Amino acid sequence: MDLIARISRQFHDSAQTKLAAVESMAAPLAGAIEVMTQCLLNNGKILACGNGGSAADAQHFAAELVNRFEMERPPLAAVALTTDSSTLTSIANDYDYLQVFSKQVRALGQAGDVLLAISTSGNSPNVIDAIAAAHERDMRVVALTGKGGGRMGELLHPDDVHLCVPADRTARIQEVHLLALHCLCDGIDCLLLGVEE
Numbered sequence: 275m276d277l278i279a280r281i282s283r284q285f286h287d288s289a290q291t292k293l294a295a296v297e298s299m300a301a302p303l304a305g306a307i308e309v310m311t312q313c314l315l316n317n318g319k320i321l322a323c324g325n326g327g328s329a330a331d332a333q334h335f336a337a338e339l340v341n342r343f344e345m346e347r348p349p350l351a352a353v354a355l356t357t358d359s360s361t362l363t364s365i366a367n368d369y370d371y372l373q374v375f376s377k378q379v380r381a382l383g384q385a386g387d388v389l390l391a392i393s394t395s396g397n398s399p400n401v402i403d404a405i406a407a408a409h410e411r412d413m414r415v416v417a418l419t420g421k422g423g424g425r426m427g428e429l430l431h432p433d434d435v436h437l438c439v440p441a442d443r444t445a446r447i448q449e450v451h452l453l454a455l456h457c458l459c460d461g462i463d464c465l466l467l468g469v470e471e
């Protein structure tokens with residue numbers, strides 16, 4: 275096994291997947307930045323959810339809004355729905371894992387808030403259930419997906435934003451998701467601080 279060749283292939287695949295995604299993702303990313311910034315300026319908040327690596331992404335994004343990204347600015351309202359083990363385990367234990375995010379959306383979400391729903395397949399049932407709960411609460415959804423968008427792509431409303439990575443391999447999709455999340459952080463900071471370039 276030539277590990278160096280294998281690693282080199284992964285780096286090249288990752289870079290190519292990112293470059294290939296610019297064309298289809300730049301415009302919806304700009305739309306998502308507008309939606310999220312407007313939500314925050316109207317005193318709304320962003321709730322983020324996902325499973326596995328996407329749970330880590332939800333937390334990563336919320337931390338960058340609440341604390342900071344690259345520029346100095348006031349803290350912004352974002353909550354990852356993946357972090358409270360008591361809430362997660364009690365919902366999964368008493369009801370169903372399906373509801374671990376949707377119950378939190380119903381508890382915390384208000385009209386004008388945004389749900390950031392992350393799933394590489396677009397098919398995670400608990401993320402889909404969270405989208406339904408967000409729509410009930412008159413929240414807009416920003417969906418980060420891949421593999422064609424799955425069920426999530428079909429369930430979005432016209433004023434939601436679909437950020438679908440044009441790739442089929444979970445790891446590569448996650449790598450583009452992280453880049454997309456950093457684009458969201460950067461864009462929100464630029465709009466809030468009036469940065470021109």
Ligand SMILES: O=C(CO)[C@@H](O)[C@H](O)[C@H](O)[C@H](O)COP(=O)(O)O
Nearest residue numbers: 325326327328393394395398444445
């Ligand atoms: O990070 C990885 C794979 O790279 C895994 O933990 C992965 O996130 C989990 O299998 C998730 O449950 C996959 O869910 P999803 O992306 O299809 O919604």
Ligand SMILES: [Zn+2]
Nearest residue numbers: 327444445448
């Ligand atoms: Zn992973």
